[in-house]
Amino acid sequence: MGMKVLARNMLPTELIRFKQTGKTITILTAWDSISGALVEAAGADVVLVGDSLSMVILGHATTLPVTLQQMLYHTQAVARGFTQPINKQPLLVCDLPFLSYQCGEEKAVASAGLLLKESYAAAVKVEGAEPEIIGVIQRLVRMGIPVMGHLGLTPQSVHRIGYRRQAEDKQSQEQILSQALALEKAGCFSVVLEHVPDSLAEQVTKQLAIPVIGIGAGKSCDGQIRVTADLLGLTSKQPPFSPPLISGRKIFEETLKEWIQQQHLLGENPTKQKSQQEPDY
Numbered sequence: 001m002g003m004k005v006l007a008r009n010m011l012p013t014e015l016i017r018f019k020q021t022g023k024t025i026t027i028l029t030a031w032d033s034i035s036g037a038l039v040e041a042a043g044a045d046v047v048l049v050g051d052s053l054s055m056v057i058l059g060h061a062t063t064l065p066v067t068l069q070q071m072l073y074h075t076q077a078v079a080r081g082f083t084q085p086i087n088k089q090p091l092l093v094c095d096l097p098f099l100s101y102q103c104g105e106e107k108a109v110a111s112a113g114l115l116l117k118e119s120y121a122a123a124v125k126v127e128g129a130e131p132e133i134i135g136v137i138q139r140l141v142r143m144g145i146p147v148m149g150h151l152g153l154t155p156q157s158v159h160r161i162g163y164r165r166q167a168e169d170k171q172s173q174e175q176i177l178s179q180a181l182a183l184e185k186a187g188c189f190s191v192v193l194e195h196v197p198d199s200l201a202e203q204v205t206k207q208l209a210i211p212v213i214g215i216g217a218g219k220s221c222d223g224q225i226r227v228t229a230d231l232l233g234l235t236s237k238q239p240p241f242s243p244p245l246i247s248g249r250k251i252f253e254e255t256l257k258e259w260i261q262q263q264h265l266l267g268e269n270p271t272k273q274k275s276q277q278e279p280d281y
């Protein structure tokens with residue numbers, strides 16, 4: 001009897017080998033089965049179910065309102081969109097949302113454990129590197145839950161730091177560097193650096209053994225991460241460091257408008273064929 005394949009071939013720690021061999025790591029976000037299928041087919045190494053879906057998909061003003069249950073729901077949907085056998089699928093990582101890990105290690109293990117237990121996520125991402133967060137990361141890693149860190153512009157702290165570029169002065173640059181080293185020491189398998197000066201990202205990338213994944217952090221990181229809806233131009237406005245590749249929203253709007261106009265025209269045409277045979281679905 002053949003053995004069932006139950007896990008991906010790629011462990012989160014495999015990304016460290018990518019860094020060692022100089023292979024650029026690509027990470028795209030997804031939020032449902034359609035976006036999951038798209039980013040898998042595009043060949044992303046890692047798919048992040050980011051809590052940016054709170055704004056991009058659920059229409060909230062910040063990432064704070066999205067709940068753990070909603071993150072689980074979206075992560076399950078993304079995995080249903082993957083078409084490859086599980087051992088060939090991209091690594092699936094889910095963001096731990098606001099207040100699902102900041103209130104203590106017990107709660108963090110329960111939150112992250114739920115995501116890994118009830119979805120195909122194999123790792124979680126947390127923001128910050130305050131002493132309490134370092135404790136949480138160490139505990140998660142000890143419990144068998146791989147963790148990706150996130151520094152720089154951390155949107156869950158929007159009410160403290162806004163959406164501004166971070167680490168503009170020497171002191172805060174030194175702080176980010178020591179926080180990144182602390183995340184590595186705590187056991188993170190990689191770190192996202194968002195909206196910080198390129199020179200700082202380059203320095204952090206050089207000093208860390210684990211991969212540094214940039215967004216708005218220049219070209220010298222070990223990998224790049226983008227919010228897929230931003231790249232496709234689906235959001236009403238994109239952050240300056242993540243410009244769209246196509247005007248998806250405009251293309252979709254125009255296509256739908258055209259379809260509606262065609263229906264109106266058909267409705268006005270008395271000779272239209274009402275009983276045309278539709279192919280089977």
Ligand code: KIV
Pocket residue numbers: 029048049050051052053095150192194215225226227
């Ligand atoms: O939530 C998200 O999509 C993210 C990326 C922007 C890094 O955290």
